[in-house]
Amino acid sequence: MSFAPRTNPVQRAPGLRPEPGTPLYVHVPFCVAKCTYCDFYSVAAEGQDLPGALDALLLEAERRAPPRPRTVFLGGGTPSFYSVDELARLLDGLDRWSHFRASAEEVTCECNPESLDFPKARALRELGVDRLSIGFQSLEQGILALFGRVHDAEQSFAAFHAAREAGFQRVSIDLIYGVPGQELARWEVDLERVLALRPDHVSAYQLTYEDGTPLAAQLQAGAFQRLDEDQELAFFEATRGRLADAGYEQYEVSNFSLNGQQCSHNVNYWSNGPYLGIGPSAVSKLASTRFGNARSITPWRAALAAGRFPAAWEETPEPSVRLGETWWLGLRTRRGVEPAEVLRTAGFEGSDPTLRLQESLLELGFLEQSAGRMRLTARGWPVADAVARRFLEACAEQTSPRLPRE
Amino acid sequence: MDPKLIRNFSIIAHIDHGKSTLADRLLEACGAVEKREMHAQHLDSMELERERGITIKAKAVTIWHVHEGVRYQLNLIDTPGHVDFNYEVQKSLQACEGALLLVDASQGVEAQSVANAYLAVEAGLAIVPVLNKIDLAHARPDEVTEEIESAIGIDATDALRVSAKTGQGVPDVLRAIIEKIPPPVCSPDDPLRALIVDAVYDEYRGIIVYLRMFDGTLRVGDKVEMLGSGKVFEAIELGRFLPKMQKSESLGAGEVGYFISNIKHLGDVKIGDTLALHKGAKVEMLPGYRPPQPMVFADFYPTNNGDFEKLRTALETLALTDASFTYEPVTSDALGFGFRCGFLGLLHMEIIQERLEREFDLDMIQTAPTVTYRIVKHGGESVDIHSAGQLPSPDHYEKLLEPIARVSILIPAEYIGPMMQIAADHRGEFIRQEYLSQTRVQLVYDLPLAEIIYDFYDKLKSATHGYGTLNYEVKGFHENELVKLRILVNNEEVDALSTICHKDQAEYRGRATIKKLRKEIARHLFEIPIQAAVGGRIIARETISALRKDVLAKCYGGDISRKRKLLEKQKEGKRRMRQVGNVDIPQKAFLAVLGDREGDDAK
Secondary structure, three states: OOOOOOOOOOOOHHHOOOOOOOOEEEEEOEEOOOOOOOOOOOEEOOOOOHHHHHHHHHHHHHHHOOOOOOEEEEEEOOHHHOOHHHHHHHHHHHHHHHOHHHHOOEEEEEEOHHHOOHHHHHHHHHOOOOEEEEEEEOOOHHHHHHHOOOOOHHHHHHHHHHHHHOOOOEEEEEEEEOOOOOOHHHHHHHHHHHHOOOOOEEEEEEOOOOOOOHHHHHHHOOOOOOOOHHHHHHHHHHHHHHHHHOOEEEEEOOEEEEOOOOOHHHHHHHOOOOEEEEOOOOEEEEOOEEEEEOOOHHHHHHHHHOOOOOEEEEEOOOHHHHHHHHHHHHHOEOOOEOHHHHHHHHOOOOOOOOHHHHHHHHHHOOEEEEOOEEEEOOOOHHHHHHHHHHHHHHHHHOOOOOOOOO | OOHHHEEEEEEEEOOOOOHHHHHHHHHHHOOOOOHHHOOOOOOOOOHHHHHHOOOOOOOEEEEEEEEOOEEEEEEEEOOOOOHHHHHHHHHHHHOOOEEEEEEEOOOOOOHHHHHHHHHHHHOOOEEEEEEEOOOOOOOOHHHHHHHHHHHHOOOOOOOEEOEOOOOEOHHHHHHHHHHHOOOOOOOOOOOOEEEEEEEEEEOOOEEEEEEEEEEOOEEOOOEEEEOOOOOEEEOOEEEEEOOOEEEEOEEOOOOEEEEEOOOOOHHHOOOOOEEEEOOOOOOOOOOOOOOOOOOEEEEEEEOOHHHHHHHHHHHHHHHHOOOOOEEEEEEEOOOEEEEEEEEOOHHHHHHHHHHHHHHOOOOEEEOOOEEOEEEEOOOOOEEEEOOHHHOOOHHHOOEEEEEEEEEEEEEEHHHHHHHHHHHHHOOOEEEEEEEOOOOEEEEEEEEEHHHHHHHHHHHHHHHOOOOOEEEEEEEEEEEOOEEEEEEEEOOEEOHHHOEEEEHHHHHHHHHHHHHHHHHHOOOOOOOEEEEEEEOOEEEEEEEEOOOOOOOOOOOOOOOHHHHHHHHHHHOOOHHHEEEEOOEEEEHHHHHHHHHOOOOOOOO
16 A cells, blocks of 8 residues: 555644543554455564564654543554563553553454454453454455455454453454355354344444455456445345344444444544544544654654654645535434534534535435434435535535636 | 739639649749748648648738749738638638639549639639649549539630649649739729738737738828728738748738738727728728628537636637637536637537637537527517527427528439438438539538538548538528427436427437436436426436445544545546536536537437
8 A cells, every 4th residue: 555645744743732632543553464455554563573663652652642542542453463561561651651541431452363362351451451342354264264364253252252251341343244255144144143242342344445455456357246236235234234133323334332332432533533643654633634654664663763753744624625524424423413513623614515415415315303413314324425425525615716707 | 013913813622632732832933932941831820720731711922923024923812622611712712813723633523612613703703723633643634624614614624734742734823823814903093992801810919910902002101090990000010921921111002911000909900891091082991701690509618617718818819810700608507607609610610629729728618519590489570599598488489490501512423322311311302413524423402501510521421431522501591390309307407408409300319318418427316317308298218326335334533534535536526517406417428418429320
C-alpha cells in the first residue's frame, strides 16, 4: 500500500495539543504474517527490531499522548504478538505518559488467536486492559487459508476461552463473511457457533477488496469471482437478522453489541470526535485537522529520533466537507445523528444544506426520525454509502462556484 | 491603375479538386511567392482549412503578371467549395468578373461545383472551365467535359487541361484569365464606392477589412463612412495581399485590397456594406449580400461554466466575418448556460465548433443539430421554433411544418438502386433523374432537411463509397405528420431530450434514446423508469433497478479521510450532473443522446 491522503506540508498538526481525555490509539505494526485482505499498515515481525519500535512508541507517547484518555485502543498489526514482558513495558510506559489506568473507561487490545493464550490474557488484564478483540475472521479452513491466516478455528475458540478464564468480561470477536465461494448456509452455521460463546460484542465485516491488497489483485486477475450484489445483500441481511435474533444490537454497520457493550473508542470515530494516534500510520484528529504518521516504521522512527513531528500528512476539511463527513459517519450508527448537533460538530455556519435531502430520504424510506435524531431504516443500512454520497454531495454543492450571469 | 489591366476572379472547385494547389501555382508562376518560401497551399492559412482540405474564409490575393509586355493586376478572390458556404461564394462572386471552374478530370463534376457554377452564371460571370489532374492515369477529360456541358450548360469544348501539381498548363490558365475574363466595369472619376468583401480580426492592428473598389480612389488619410452602419473611419493603412501584406498609398477603381483603421469593435464592420467618402457626394449603396437564414441549429455549452463569457466573445468574433452564423444565449436544465447557434448546414457547424476549440481554446459540449420548425397558429400567425422544448402542445397550433430541401445528388450510375432506397428511407420524394454522362447520374429529390442533417449525408457517403456528392437548397416549409417525442425520467419530462420527429420514426428513435440513457444513468436508491412518450402515450420503457448493496464494511479513525475521498471520487462529476425528478443524470447521458448519432443503426 502506498496510500497517503496528502503530500501537502504538515503545518497545523504540530501546534495542536490534545485535550485531556482525548481517546488514544496505539498502532503496533507487527504480525506473524500479513493477511491477504488487510490494508492496515503492518509488517511480518520476523527480523524486525521489535524492542526498538517499542522504544519509539513510548518516545512518541511521551511527547504526544493525551493526558487521562477516556479510551485506549491497541490496534495493528497484532498487539498480542508482543511478549508479556514487552506488553508490560508498552502499557506501563503508556500509563506513565498518559495515566490511562486511572482515567480510561475502556482499554481494548486486538489479539490474534495464535498469540493469545491464558498467561498473555492474564498479563493484559493485569496491565490495565479490560477489553479484548479477537480476530476469528472465519471458522472455515479454506477461507482462513485464502486470507493467509496462521491459525485455525480451534485456536480461535481456545483464545476466547483463555480470555474468559483470565477474567475478561468484555471480549469481542471479529468475523469476515461474503467470501468468494462461501455458502450462506455454512456461514449461518458458523455464526451460530460463534454466538454460542456469547461474546459481548461482534464485529462482522462483509469482505472488502481493498486496493493494493493481494486479495484484490487476485480478484482482478480472475482467480475467483466476487459474490454478486444480491448474494452480498443476502449475507448482510442474514447476518444482522441472526445477530438481532440472538439479542445483539447492530449499533454500527458491522458492529453488534450485547447488553449495550458498544466499543466506546470506535463510537467516538463515528461521532467525528477527536482522537490521538501514535505509531507508524496512526491517524489523529485534533480540532478540525486530521493528520497521519508516516506509513512505514523507518521514517516514523527517524522523525521521532530527530525530534521532528512524525506526521506525514494532514488535512483540514472545509466546514461543508466536515458536515458531510459527520453525517456519513453518524449514519453508520444505530444512534444516528441529530441534525443541529452535526452542524455544531462540523462548525458549519449558515443554513443546513442537507435539509432537502433529509426530507427526500425520509420520504423514500431510507431515513427515519425519532426523538429528533435521524437514522437509517432497515432499507437504508445496506445502501449506507449511497446515502452518504448524497450527503457529501449536498454539502459540497454548498461551496460550488456560482453559475455565470445571464 | 487602369481598370482595363485588372482582372478579378475566383476559382470554383469541389473539395480536393486542387483549388489551393492551382492558386499556389499561379502565385509561383508570377513570382508572388518564391518557390523556397512556398509551403503547400498558401491561401489556406487557417490550420483547420489545411487539415480539412477546404477553404472557409474568402480571401483575396493580388498577383502581378506580365502578359505580352503589359503588366496586369490579377486579383484572386478565394471561395469556399462546400455546399454550406453558398453564401460565402455569393460574396466572393460579387467582387469578381469571372471564375475558373476547376474540375478534377478523374472524379468528374460534383454537386457542389455545379451549384456554385450556377451561382456564377447567374451573377453574369465569365466561366473558364479548367480540367485539373490531367496527369493522372485515370483522368477522363473528354467524358468530364461532357459532364460539365450537360450539368452546367456551358460550352466546355476548349476547357483547359492542366496539372496544378506538375505545373502543366498553368501558363494557359494565366492567359485565359486575361483574355476571357473581362476587366471590371467601374469609374475612376466617380465618387468613391467600395464593397466590404470580408474582414478578419488582428489582435494588434484591429480589424483588417478586405475591399473591392468599384468607383473612385481611396487614399491613406481619407475619412470614409460605412453607409450601412453609418460608422466613420480614417484610412490609416491601405494595401494589397501579395500574399504578404504590402502597403499602398491608395487603392484605385476595380482593385482589391485591404483597409486598416484601428477598428476594435467587431460590430462596426458589416460585410457587404458599402464604403464611401465621409461628407462626400451622395452615392448609392452597392448591392450587398443577403445573409441566408440559418436552417440548422445546435447548442454549444462551455464545459466549464466559467467559460461562458469567453464563449460569448469567441462567438462575437466569429460572427464578425460570418453573417450567416447566428447565436443567442440559452439555458438548459441539463447543460447549464450556453448558446443556441444557427448554421447554414452541418459542415458549417463543424467548422465553427472546431474553430472555437482551436482558436479560442474552448472546451465545449455540443448538442445534436436540429432544424427550424414552423407552427401555424389558429389565427394564421406562424412562428418559427428552434427546439422541441419551444413546441407548444398540439391544441395551441393548427399546423406543424418542417423545412423541405431540394436535393441534388451526383453519383456513379451503379449506385442508383441503393441511393433510391436511402432517399425513400429518409422520406424523400423523387423529382427526377438525369444522366450527365454514361457513368454519372444526377438524382433530384425533395427531402425534409431534418433527414439530411440526421444521417442522410453519412448514408449517402457510405453507400457510394465516398463517390456520391450532394447539394441542397431549402425550398420552403411543408406540413407533415410530426410529433414531439418526449423523454421521461422517473416520470418527469426531460425537456432537453425531447425531439420533434415524424410519427413513423417516433417509436424507433424513442427506443434508441432510452436505451442510451439507461446505459449512462447510474443506479440510484430507488428504481428509475425511463420512458419515451408521444403526447400522453408511452411508446417505450426501460427500467434502472435500485441499488441493493452499497456500504463499506470498515470505517475507523485511520480510514476516515481516505474513505471519504473514495466516496467523493465515486460521486465525481457531480458538477456535471443534472437533477431531474430526483435522478442525477450525468452530462454524459445527455451527450450520448444529444451529441452523436452513433449506435442508431443498431436496430
